[in-house]
Amino acid sequence: xxxxxxxxxxxxxxxxxxxxxxxxxxxxxxxxxxxxxxxxxxxxxxxxxxxxxxxxxxxxxxxxxxxxxxxxxxxxxxxxxxxxxxxxxxxxxxxxxxxxxxxxxxxxxxxxxxxxxxxxxxxxxxxxxxxxxxxxxxxxxxxxxxxxxxxxxxxxxxxxxxxxxxxxxxxxxxxxxxxxxxxxxxxxxxxxxxxxxxxxxxxxxxxxxxxxxxxxxxxxxxxxxxxxxxxxxxxxxxxxxxxxxxxxxxxxxxxxxxxxxxxxxxxxxxxxxxxxxxxxxxxxxxxxxxxxxxxxxxxxxxxxxxxxxxxxxxxxxxxxxxxxxxxxxxxxxxxxxxxxxx
Amino acid sequence: xxxxxxxxxxxxxxxxxxxxxxxxxxxxxxxxxxxxxxxxxxxxxxxxxxxxxxxxxxxxxxxxxxxxxxxxxxxxxxxxxxxxxxxxxxxxxxxxxxxxxxxxxxxxxxxxxxxxxxxxxxxxxxxxxxxxxxxxxxxxxxxxxxxxxxxxxxxxxxxxxxxxxxxxxxxxxxxxxxxxxxxxxxxxxxxxxxxxxxxxxxxxxxxxxxxxxxxxxxxxxxxxxxxxxxxxxxxxxxxxxxxxxxxxxxxxxxxxxxxxxxxxxxxxxxxxxxxxxxxxxxxxxxxxxxxxxxxxxxxxxxxxxxxxxxxxxxxxxxxxxxxxxxxxxxxxxxxxxxxxxx
DNA sequence: GATTGGCACTCACCGGCCAGGAGTGCCAGT
DNA sequence: ACTGGCACTCCTGGCCGGTGAGTGCCAATC
Numbered sequence: 001x002x003x004x005x006x007x008x009x010x011x012x013x014x015x016x017x018x019x020x021x022x023x024x025x026x027x028x029x030x031x032x033x034x035x036x037x038x039x040x041x042x043x044x045x046x047x048x049x050x051x052x053x054x055x056x057x058x059x060x061x062x063x064x065x066x067x068x069x070x071x072x073x074x075x076x077x078x079x080x081x082x083x084x085x086x087x088x089x090x091x092x093x094x095x096x097x098x099x100x101x102x103x104x105x106x107x108x109x110x111x112x113x114x115x116x117x118x119x120x121x122x123x124x125x126x127x128x129x130x131x132x133x134x135x136x137x138x139x140x141x142x143x144x145x146x147x148x149x150x151x152x153x154x155x156x157x158x159x160x161x162x163x164x165x166x167x168x169x170x171x172x173x174x175x176x177x178x179x180x181x182x183x184x185x186x187x188x189x190x191x192x193x194x195x196x197x198x199x200x201x202x203x204x205x206x207x208x209x210x211x212x213x214x215x216x217x218x219x220x221x222x223x224x225x226x227x228x229x230x231x232x233x234x235x236x237x238x239x240x241x242x243x244x245x246x247x248x249x250x251x252x253x254x255x256x257x258x259x260x261x262x263x264x265x266x267x268x269x270x271x272x273x274x275x276x277x278x279x280x281x282x283x284x285x286x287x288x289x290x291x292x293x294x295x296x297x298x299x300x301x302x303x304x305x306x307x308x309x310x311x312x313x314x315x316x317x318x319x320x321x322x323x324x325x326x327x328x329x330x331x332x333x334x335x336x337x338x339x340x341x342x
Numbered sequence: 343x344x345x346x347x348x349x350x351x352x353x354x355x356x357x358x359x360x361x362x363x364x365x366x367x368x369x370x371x372x373x374x375x376x377x378x379x380x381x382x383x384x385x386x387x388x389x390x391x392x393x394x395x396x397x398x399x400x401x402x403x404x405x406x407x408x409x410x411x412x413x414x415x416x417x418x419x420x421x422x423x424x425x426x427x428x429x430x431x432x433x434x435x436x437x438x439x440x441x442x443x444x445x446x447x448x449x450x451x452x453x454x455x456x457x458x459x460x461x462x463x464x465x466x467x468x469x470x471x472x473x474x475x476x477x478x479x480x481x482x483x484x485x486x487x488x489x490x491x492x493x494x495x496x497x498x499x500x501x502x503x504x505x506x507x508x509x510x511x512x513x514x515x516x517x518x519x520x521x522x523x524x525x526x527x528x529x530x531x532x533x534x535x536x537x538x539x540x541x542x543x544x545x546x547x548x549x550x551x552x553x554x555x556x557x558x559x560x561x562x563x564x565x566x567x568x569x570x571x572x573x574x575x576x577x578x579x580x581x582x583x584x585x586x587x588x589x590x591x592x593x594x595x596x597x598x599x600x601x602x603x604x605x606x607x608x609x610x611x612x613x614x615x616x617x618x619x620x621x622x623x624x625x626x627x628x629x630x631x632x633x634x635x636x637x638x639x640x641x642x643x644x645x646x647x648x649x650x651x652x653x654x655x656x657x658x659x660x661x662x663x664x665x666x667x668x669x670x671x672x673x674x675x676x677x678x679x680x681x682x683x684x
Numbered sequence: 685g686a687t688t689g690g691c692a693c694t695c696a697c698c699g700g701c702c703a704g705g706a707g708t709g710c711c712a713g714t
Numbered sequence: 715a716c717t718g719g720c721a722c723t724c725c726t727g728g729c730c731g732g733t734g735a736g737t738g739c740c741a742a743t744c
């Protein structure tokens with residue numbers, strides 16, 4: 001009974017504090033939210049919540065501020081999922097639909113996310129090690145010159161040119177095309193590479209020896225695949241939003257700026273979010289970096305199975321979690337859809 | 343005579359102000375620099391310098407601060423070139439020598455520059471403008487529809503479709519193919535574009551007028567090339583150094599952070615520096631962006647002929663120009679050397 | 685037992701006030 | 715042309731007291 005009200009009080013405090021950026025007192029609470037009790041009652045509840053570690057008092061005779069633990073409870077149990085409005089979804093769509101290629105999608109997503117949440121946005125490039133081969137196309141520019149087009153599930157398109165020693169007939173080309181696609185399509189990039197290589201070695205006994213053309217094509221494809229395996233990149237945007245960190249510049253903004261320059265750190269920040277479909281929230285000191293004790297990370301995976309890569313935002317612990325989570329999720333979904341279509 | 347001293351005073355003020363970050367007064371000046379005159383004399387000089395617009399007084403009874411014009415004079419005529427020390431050069435060498443590829447060189451340079459100058463460093467990516475045309479292929483899909491394939495040394499392949507007004511014979515196609523390849527193959531992308539354009543204008547007298555087909559093909563090729571050129575990227579580092587902008591956060595740091603996210607803006611900032619071998623300094627409002635009126639840009643070109651791309655730093659107008667210029671120049675030279683070798 | 689009204693108490697915040705001091709401009713003297 | 719002296723400005727920092735928001739506690743009430 002009174003337990004319910006206490007949680008309501010905590011929720012109200014979080015909401016008010018996020019909105020006003022000022023410690024919230026008992027009187028203001030009962031006025032702004034229509035709790036049908038007196039300020040004194042609220043004070044008792046507040047004292048209890050403080051004892052349990054959910055609230056904190058900057059100094060005597062000041063209002064209360066949520067602790068990390070308080071935010072955690074709020075996020076886990078108290079926040080009502082704020083559904084994205086029709087307008088928001090339309091904004092997302094119109095912002096992302098103009099994207100011409102993968103690069104563009106990523107950069108637009110960062111901007112969009114930064115704009116929607118008014119926080120620093122971080123988007124991880126699709127990791128190639130996790131992306132799969134969607135299709136391989138072979139085009140005969142001339143009878144002895146092939147254009148290889150490698151299309152990945154991440155939306156990335158890689159093109160290579162192969163010069164053949166001898167001209168290749170249309171039928172042979174078609175056969176080769178279906179062969180490589182059979183071996184590689186749908187496979188994770190590393191598996192695809194080995195499958196392709198197997199193609200030209202297995203042929204060695206039993207079947208006719210692999211044609212010079214097949215060898216050349218496979219070699220180039222494998223080369224193209226391994227070329228880009230290592231580049232796990234991260235794009236950051238909206239750093240200007242750090243300007244709203246009015247207080248505590250040296251203690252908050254500087255370490256954050258430093259962290260944002262370290263790709264490795266960013267990847268670790270996002271990394272934990274890549275699993276299951278849900279939005280992950282890491283509040284304050286819960287994370288691995290004590291310099292970022294006053295910041296939170298809201299992230300989620302995207303792509304097929306949400307397992308392709310991660311995106312999210314990082315901001316002060318004092319943030320609008322429901323809204324931010326909704327925005328992150330909405331963008332992730334939309335990006336997934338775009339990558340799926342193209 | 344007294345003109346010389348005035349310049350000495352200006353130099354001393356700039357140096358002291360940069361070092362202390364505080365308006366500098368007449369008494370402190372005569373103490374720190376061994377000018378053999380009295381404070382009163384200095385005051386007269388200061389008043390004169392202020393009349394001429396080189397100094398500014400935040401308020402009566404405060405010391406003087408250099409204006410943009412003052413810094414400009416200082417940079418142009420008063421700063422003694424600070425030679426890089428042996429130790430610095432060794433630091434640069436050991437920092438950059440470990441680089442494994444172009445990406446690595448660029449990223450290391452940004453860091454190095456940020457570290458040396460304690461400012462925000464900006465390095466423009468050279469990859470694409472640096473790549474050469476490996477081959478151009480023309481394929482007749484139908485007699486009046488050509489597929490252009492542009493293959494670059496970087497391994498990138500660009501394809502365009504051209505619709506011709508009139509069908510083109512096989513012989514003409516072959517001739518055109520060898521013509522464009524002769525002109526463009528092996529050339530840097532920019533040179534290739536001009537060579538191609540020359541092809542269709544030189545033809546105008548003496549040789550048969552350029553066919554409509556040739557014009558269309560060249561136009562599309564040039565378009566594809568310039569498309570590629572605009573893909574220029576910029577890498578930013580050391581934003582954490584913005585934390586030292588103690589004062590005027592909203593007015594200085596925020597617009598700067600915003601500018602740093604705009605590739606286009608960055609390119610324009612650096613762009614003017616690409617010419618001649620010298621280090622370019624843009625002070626305060628001299629630049630094209632009024633939001634960045636309180637920041638300066640120190641930049642220079644690098645690569646063969648210093649024309650490949652630009653690198654530099656951006657920081658408050660109140661900065662150590664000689665030291666920064668020396669660092670920027672030293673890094674640019676070293677990067678040029680590395681690119682030349684590899 | 686939960687809730688409430690009352691009451692004394694605590695501090696941060698704000699504005700005013702005052703001395704201290706750095707720095708200036710000006711003027712008369714060398 | 716330079717210098718010493720002097721009056722003046724005005725920022726800075728410390729001190730002080732009033733104000734008000736907010737608290738904790740207690741006795742009274744539902």
